[in-house]
Amino acid sequence: MNIFVLLKRTFDTEEKIVISNGSIVEDGAEFIINPYDEYAVEEAIQIRDSQGGEVTVVSVGGEEAEKQLRTALAMGADKAVLINIEDDIENGDQFTTSKILAEFLQGKEADLILAGNVAIDGGSGQVGPRVADLLDIPYITTITNITVDGTSVKIVRDVEGDSETIEAALPLLVTAQQGLNEPRYPSLPGIMKAKKKPLEELELDDLDLDEDDVEAKTKTIEIFLPPKKEAGKVLEGELDVQVKELVSLLHSEAKVI
Amino acid sequence: MEKTNTRTRGASFLFSKVEPDHVFTPEDFTDEHRMIGTTAKQFVEKEVTPHQGQIEKQDFKLIVTLMQKAGDLGLLAHSIPEQYGGLGLDKISKGIVGEMVGQSGGYGVAHSNHTCIATLPITYFGTEEQKAKYLPKLASGEYIGAYCLTEPNAGSDALSAQTTARLNETGTHYVLNGTKLYITNAFFSDTFIVYAKVDGTKFTAFIVEKDFPGLSLGPEEEKMGIKGSSTRSVILEDCQVPAENLLGEVGKGHVIALNVLNLGRFNLGSACMGASKYSLSKALQFTQERKQFGRAISDFPATKQKVVKMAGRIYATESLQYRTASLLEEALGGLYESSDWKEIGKQMSEFATECAICKVYGSETLDFTADETLQLHGGAGFIKDYGVEQIYRDSRINRIFEGTNEINRLLIPTHLFRKAMKGEVDLLSKVQQAIAELQESVKLDNEPLAEERNAVDTIRNLFLLCAGLAFEAHGEGLVHEQETLMGLADLAITLYTAESSVIRTLRSVKRYGEEKSALKINLARVVLEDSLWDAERLSRTLTMALTDGEKQKQLTGLIFRECSQLRSVSLSVDKKRELADLLFKENKFIC
Ligand SMILES: Cc1cc2nc3c(=O)[nH]c(=O)nc-3n(C[C@H](O)[C@H](O)[C@H](O)COP(=O)(O)OP(=O)(O)OC[C@H]3O[C@@H](n4cnc5c(N)ncnc54)[C@H](O)[C@@H]3O)c2cc1C
Ligand SMILES: Cc1cc2nc3c(=O)[nH]c(=O)nc-3n(C[C@H](O)[C@H](O)[C@H](O)COP(=O)(O)OP(=O)(O)OC[C@H]3O[C@@H](n4cnc5c(N)ncnc54)[C@H](O)[C@@H]3O)c2cc1C
Numbered sequence: 048m049n050i051f052v053l054l055k056r057t058f059d060t061e062e063k064i065v066i067s068n069g070s071i072v073e074d075g076a077e078f079i080i081n082p083y084d085e086y087a088v089e090e091a092i093q094i095r096d097s098q099g100g101e102v103t104v105v106s107v108g109g110e111e112a113e114k115q116l117r118t119a120l121a122m123g124a125d126k127a128v129l130i131n132i133e134d135d136i137e138n139g140d141q142f143t144t145s146k147i148l149a150e151f152l153q154g155k156e157a158d159l160i161l162a163g164n165v166a167i168d169g170g171s172g173q174v175g176p177r178v179a180d181l182l183d184i185p186y187i188t189t190i191t192n193i194t195v196d197g198t199s200v201k202i203v204r205d206v207e208g209d210s211e212t213i214e215a216a217l218p219l220l221v222t223a224q225q226g227l228n229e230p231r232y233p234s235l236p237g238i239m240k241a242k243k244k245p246l247e248e249l250e251l252d253d254l255d256l257d258e259d260d261v262e263a264k265t266k267t268i269e270i271f272l273p274p275k276k277e278a279g280k281v282l283e284g285e286l287d288v289q290v291k292e293l294v295s296l297l298h299s300e301a302k303v304i
Numbered sequence: 305m306e307k308t309n310t311r312t313r314g315a316s317f318l319f320s321k322v323e324p325d326h327v328f329t330p331e332d333f334t335d336e337h338r339m340i341g342t343t344a345k346q347f348v349e350k351e352v353t354p355h356q357g358q359i360e361k362q363d364f365k366l367i368v369t370l371m372q373k374a375g376d377l378g379l380l381a382h383s384i385p386e387q388y389g390g391l392g393l394d395k396i397s398k399g400i401v402g403e404m405v406g407q408s409g410g411y412g413v414a415h416s417n418h419t420c421i422a423t424l425p426i427t428y429f430g431t432e433e434q435k436a437k438y439l440p441k442l443a444s445g446e447y448i449g450a451y452c453l454t455e456p457n458a459g460s461d462a463l464s465a466q467t468t469a470r471l472n473e474t475g476t477h478y479v480l481n482g483t484k485l486y487i488t489n490a491f492f493s494d495t496f497i498v499y500a501k502v503d504g505t506k507f508t509a510f511i512v513e514k515d516f517p518g519l520s521l522g523p524e525e526e527k528m529g530i531k532g533s534s535t536r537s538v539i540l541e542d543c544q545v546p547a548e549n550l551l552g553e554v555g556k557g558h559v560i561a562l563n564v565l566n567l568g569r570f571n572l573g574s575a576c577m578g579a580s581k582y583s584l585s586k587a588l589q590f591t592q593e594r595k596q597f598g599r600a601i602s603d604f605p606a607t608k609q610k611v612v613k614m615a616g617r618i619y620a621t622e623s624l625q626y627r628t629a630s631l632l633e634e635a636l637g638g639l640y641e642s643s644d645w646k647e648i649g650k651q652m653s654e655f656a657t658e659c660a661i662c663k664v665y666g667s668e669t670l671d672f673t674a675d676e677t678l679q680l681h682g683g684a685g686f687i688k689d690y691g692v693e694q695i696y697r698d699s700r701i702n703r704i705f706e707g708t709n710e711i712n713r714l715l716i717p718t719h720l721f722r723k724a725m726k727g728e729v730d731l732l733s734k735v736q737q738a739i740a741e742l743q744e745s746v747k748l749d750n751e752p753l754a755e756e757r758n759a760v761d762t763i764r765n766l767f768l769l770c771a772g773l774a775f776e777a778h779g780e781g782l783v784h785e786q787e788t789l790m791g792l793a794d795l796a797i798t799l800y801t802a803e804s805s806v807i808r809t810l811r812s813v814k815r816y817g818e819e820k821s822a823l824k825i826n827l828a829r830v831v832l833e834d835s836l837w838d839a840e841r842l843s844r845t846l847t848m849a850l851t852d853g854e855k856q857k858q859l860t861g862l863i864f865r866e867c868s869q870l871r872s873v874s875l876s877v878d879k880k881r882e883l884a885d886l887l888f889k890e891n892k893f894i895c
Contacts, residue, residue, distance in 0.1 A: 063889065074820070075894075114335055121339055232346040235378025235391055238339045 048100030048195070048217075050091045051155070053148060053162040053174065054119060055081040056112040060167050069270055080115045083163025086223035089230040091161050092123040094195055100158070101125045105151060107144050109133040113246065120241035121233030127246040135251045140263040141169070145177035147261055150254045152182060159200075160220040164189045172222070179220035187213055189224035312631055315657040315720055317800055318767060319734040322807060328396070328630030329808040330622060331815065340397050344379055344404035352408045359410055359532035360694065362524070367414055367532055368448065368492050375445025379405075380419050384427055385640040389440030392640050395567075399574045399629040406578025409698040410532020416575055417488045417533065418442070421568040421706075422449030425497045425509060425560050428639070428648050429552040434511060438495060450493035452484035452512075452538050453561055459485075460711050462499075463507055463558055467540060469500040471547065478502070478510065478550065480518070480543040486705075490521050491534035498540065499557050506555035510545050518543030529697035552645060559645065563652035566659040568706045570628055573662030576670040576702055577621045583670070583695050584614050585892040587677040590684070592888055601680065605877075608884030610676050615883070616830030617669040618893050624665065624804035628658045657719050660712040661800050664793075667702035667709060674699040713793035717771065718783060720796075724775075735772030738765035742866055752813045753825070756806045759832055759870045763802055766843040766863065767795040773850040773859075791846045795839060802835035824895050826875055826883050833874035840867040 058064065059077040066072065080088070091102045103126045104119040106112045116127040130147055132139065152160065160182075162175035172188070179186035191210065192203035198217045203210050205224045233241070251258065280296075282289040297304050312326055333341075351373055352359070358366050374380055382397050384390025401419075405412040423442045426434055441447035458464045467482025480500050487496070496512040496519070512519060522537035552560050588611065591602040601607050635651040642648060674696045678685035685692045703709045724731035742765045748754035774788045782788065809828040812821040840863060847859045875883070887894070 114338075117335055118339060118342075232343045232377075233339060234376065235340055235343065235382065235393070235397075237378075238336055238343065239391060239393075241339075242336060 048095065048098050048158045049156055050095055050100055050102045051152060051157045051160045052084065052087045052091045052102060052104045052119070052124065053160065053178065054084045054088065054104045054106045054115060055163070055166045055168075055174075056106065056108050056115040057081045057166055057168040064272065066270055066272055071270065078111065078115070080118060081163050081166045081168075083165055083167070083223050083225070085163075085230040086225070086227045087161035087163055088119045088122055088124060089228045090193060090223060091159075092231075093228065094159065094193070095123075095125075098195055103128060105130065105148065107132060107139075107147050116246055117241050118233060120244045120246070121237040122231055123233075123237060124244075126244065129246065129248045130254070131248055131250055135258055136261065138263050138267070139261065140265045141171050141173040141177060142264040143261045145174050145181060147251070147254065147256065148174070148178050149181035150256055151249070152178065156218075158198075158217045158219075159195070160184075160218075162220065162222045164222040164224045175220055175222040182220070184218045184220055185215060186220040186222070187215060188222045190221045191224050191226045193221060193227075311634060314631075314654040315723065317803060318657070318720055318764070318771075318796055319729060319731070321761065321764075322803065324807050324810050324814075327627050327804070327807045327811065329811055330626050331808070331812055332626075333396070333400075337396060337400055340382075340393075341400045341404060343377060344401045347374060347377055347379060348404055348408050348412075352405075352411050356409075356691070356694075362531050362534070364492050364534055367411060367534075370411060371415065371418065371448055372445040374415060375443065380415075380445050381443035383419060383424065384439050384443045385435075387641075388427075388435050389443040394629075394637060395570075395633040396626065396629045398571065399625055402571045402574030403578035403581075403625075406575030407582035408532075409579070409694060410530040412575055412579070413530045413533040413701075414448075414489055416571055417451065418449050420571045421451040421564050422489065422493070422495070422497060424564045424567055425451070425551055426495075426511065428564075428652070429509070429560050429645055430511075431548075432643075433548065434551070438511065442495070447494040448489055448492055449495045449497070450487050450489045450538070451564075452487050452496050452498045454485045454487075455483060456485050460708055462561065465499055465501060465507065467498070467500040468504050469502045469508060469510065469545070471502070476547055478545045478547060480510065480512070480540040480545055482540050483522075484538040484540070486525065486535055487538045488533050488535055488705075490536035490538055491524065496538060497551065497560075498538070498545075499561050500540075502554050507557040507561075508554050509551040509557040509560045511549045511551055512540075512543065512545050513549075516544055528700060529694070530701055556645070559649040563649050565706055566652055566656050567632065569659040569663035569712065570625075570632060572702060572706050573621065573625050573628075573659075573666030576666035576699075577618065577625055579695065579699065580614070580618050580621065580666075580670045580673040581893045583673045583677045583692075584611070584618060584887075586692060586695070587611065587614070587673075587680045588888055588891050590690075591680050592891075594682070594684075602884075602888050605881060607680060608881050610680060611884045611887055612830055612880045613834075614673045614676055615887055615893055615895075616827055616834065617672060619824070619827040619895050620801040620805045620831045621666055621669045622895070623808040624658075624800055625662055627804045627808070628655065628662050631655050631658060657716050657796070658800070660707075660715050661797050663702075663706060664709045664712050665797055665801060667699075670699045670702060710790075714786065714789050716796050717774075717789050717792040720771070721775070721782060725780075731768075731771065731775070735768050735775075738768035739772070741765050742769065742862055751810075752818065753806060753810050753828075755870070755873050756828060756832060757810070759836060759873050760799070760803045760806050762866055762870060763795070763799045763835060763839045766839050766866075767792070767799055769859070769863075770795060770843050770846040770850070773847060777850045788846065788849065791842050791849075795842045795846075798835045798838045798842065802832055802839075805831040823883070823886065826879060827895055829873055829875045830880070830883070836867055836870055836873070840864070 059079045062077050095102045102124040104124045105128045107130045165172040176186050187202050189205045190202050191205050194201045200215045202213045381390040382393040385392045405415045426438050453462050455465050469478040469480050494514050498510045498512045502508045518541050520539045525535040591607050592600050594601045635654045678692050678696050681692050684690045723729045778785050805828045809824045812824050843863050844860050
């Protein structure tokens with residue numbers, strides 16, 4: 048099977064994030080493989096191990112994303128491709144990324160494409176479905192289980208807490224939800240082997256794309272952190288006094304009624 | 305890093321300046337180093353830490369399972385050559401894995417004991433047959449190993465072992481008799497490296513398997529900490545060891561025993577550094593949650609002061625550990641496939657001084673950090689549920705095993721004096737030069753960290769001054785003057801910590817600029833402030849003991865003046881508080 052995984056480098060949102068001059072401070076931030084993409088990599092490796100074939104991980108980003116691609120190679124992926132847009136694109140969005148990825152995947156005869164359900168930084172959940180749409184293949188989002196048998200695929204997907212079982216056929220794009228698997232961490236032999244695996248670097252030119260072709264459709268107006276959680280308030284006094292105070296606070300302070 | 309012709313010699317930091325480009329720092333890690341670190345860390349956090357309760361209850365089956373899981377990930381194979389089922393990685397990778405498993409207390413000791421002193425004797429001194437037979441299994445975790453040197457009457461004085469080995473009449477087996485005491489991993493080990501005296505005199509190493517007839521184990525020792533590592537005596541009663549299991553040469557067991565301990569001491573320093581970082585992060589977290597007097601404990605300057613001291617020591621430990629790792633790699637990197645035991649022995653002992661410092665400074669940093677972390681937890685630190693009393697208990701053994709810190713301290717100056725006696729170092733002219741430099745007024749250069757580097761040079765000159773005085777006063781009898789040797793050792797340790805921290809910071813400033821290295825500069829200054837006070841105290845005490853009259857007055861005055869001039873490198877109280885706040889924000893050691 049010819050399997051592709053779409054992978055994004057993102058900062059670790061479990062670490063503290065600092066915003067300065069309207070953008071996120073990258074100095075000192077920890078960068079990781081987007082956790083949902085990590086499920087996708089793991090699943091791709093497992094499917095490859097049982098079905099045969101090859102796993103290629105693809106990332107659109109800058110030079111630094113090479114580290115995350117190497118990690119995916121160390122986990123067991125066979126090849127990696129970095130589409131380096133550092134010099135060409137300043138403000139991309141989900142459209143930009145999907146367009147580039149689709150252009151790259153065009154003609155690659157992918158049987159299965161796996162992506163994360165969302166990226167934990169942008170959180171749009173759009174890239175996977177957009178790529179499928181551009182490639183004109185079906186897609187299934189938020190999957191928690193997948194079994195491949197020849198060209199038929201059986202999938203369980205998470206629908207807001209319930210699950211839904213779907214049968215589909217290859218070629219197909221799926222996006223990974225938490226619970227799909229427990230991603231392995233690379234073994235030391237894996238890490239040393241990854242050094243020798245192919246990592247190809249492309250630029251927009253190589254895909255016959257122009258900056259205009261991929262110009263963002265959205266504009267980021269402002270980036271801000273969620274408000275700091277204030278300490279709670281304990282109301283005191285007779286019950287009916289407390290209720291009255293609560294109602295008045297909900298009205299005047301929380302402004303929810 | 306690039307190899308240069310001018311290879312660094314062991315202990316040379318004691319008498320000459322180091323070329324900054326020859327100092328390896330954590331900032332020089334490759335992507336592979338970083339990935340190895342992440343894997344080892346994840347292994348500990350996901351597989352080991354959740355079972356801490358069971359490990360404390362000495363569930364040794366679990367320890368074995370975890371070691372095998374570690375084996376599956378390659379975490380036991382870093383120091384075994386590729387052709388024998390290992391990975392043949394560098395000593396920096398070894399240090400990284402050692403650091404990461406260090407936070408896991410008893411498990412970490414079992415793990416490191418196995419990969420280091422229990423396996424390395426075969427890696428470096430085994431025959432091809434021995435390597436092929438044992439190394440692949442030790443690499444995968446199928447076999448676990450132990451190292452048996454200590455005996456009831458031979459602890460620090462390890463070479464006085466009473467265990468004997470006698471070749472039987474047919475020449476097929478050695479027959480071993482004796483008892484080895486306090487043997488780590490004994491309960492679940494498959495191979496035991498045993499040292500015994502052939503014909504009662506020739507100290508020799510053997511590979512003994514657990515099922516060889518005549519080997520039995522004593523009861524599990526009830527110990528203070530590191531409970532996850534089994535500790536038992538190993539009893540040899542007419543134990544039949546096939547002649548081909550003799551390791552190295554008859555009468556050359558000390559070359560194996562003592563040299564492997566050099567790497568063990570380096571590794572112990574790595575483990576202590578990992579545990580210190582873990583401890584500090586617990587202190588940072590707890591003090592921000594705990595409120596007294598209406599504020600978080602972390603808001604009190606006294607708390608910040610403690611946190612900064614801990615971070616400074618950790619920065620120094622990290623700097624000197626990875627510097628030493630690279631020195632060891634320089635010495636040993638090319639020797640995985642060598643069978644020239646003499647050369648291997650020589651290279652393994654080249655950096656004995658540096659390895660002893662790793663052991664002493666690392667273990668004392670952990671003791672200090674564990675103690676302060678417990679203190680910052682107040683009563684909670686004393687109560688099991690908070691997991692801090694365990695760090696405290698687990699820490700203590702590190703100052704005792706792999707050579708007590710006293711034995712390691714004694715080794716530091718003795719090593720140098722031996723070199724001087726052999727004429728390898730012209731100590732006398734170095735001492736004279738040092739005294740001259742102390743009396744001159746220095747002109748600082750325009751390169752970064754000029755004052756800091758000058759302070760390091762002064763500490764070196766103070767060491768050399770005192771070494772000269774010691775030699776003058778005692779001559780060859782110096783080896784018996786332990787008070788003087790301890791003082792010199794502490795000066796040497798002070799010098800290595802200060803220099804490693806400053807040079808690491810210098811390399812960072814040159815590469816990334818001052819702004820991006822601000823935290824490192826501040827940490828280096830924290831280290832240097834303590835180093836200078838220590839150096840002044842130590843060298844004045846030594847001078848008082850070694851001289852008298854006018855000379856004493858002159859020299860103590862000189863030391864006082866020199867050290868007082870250097871105070872400007874220390875960090876202001878406000879800057880220290882800021883440094884603490886930064887650490888609180890991160891909730892862990894950063895630099
Ligand atoms: C939990 C645990 C695990 C261990 N694991 C192993 C193992 O796997 N393999 C192994 O071989 N051993 C092991 N040991 C033994 C350990 O290495 C020894 O305990 C250590 O070397 C000290 O020896 P000792 O206990 O006989 O103390 P001693 O040598 O009796 O020392 C007692 C005190 O005297 C001091 N002293 C001794 N000689 C001198 C001197 N010349 N000058 C000044 N002071 C001196 C020491 O510094 C120490 O403070 C282990 C010990 C423990 C507790
Ligand atoms: C085994 C045991 C027996 C005990 N027995 C008794 C008993 O019989 N009766 C009883 O009443 N209590 C008892 N205690 C409680 C004991 O007295 C407290 O644990 C102790 O006073 C510390 O208080 P704390 O644990 O709340 O720590 P905290 O007050 O939270 O202190 C935590 C850390 O913050 C530091 N700190 C706190 N305030 C400041 C400040 N303003 N400035 C700088 N640093 C600060 C502390 O020095 C400490 O390092 C016992 C505790 C233990 C563990």
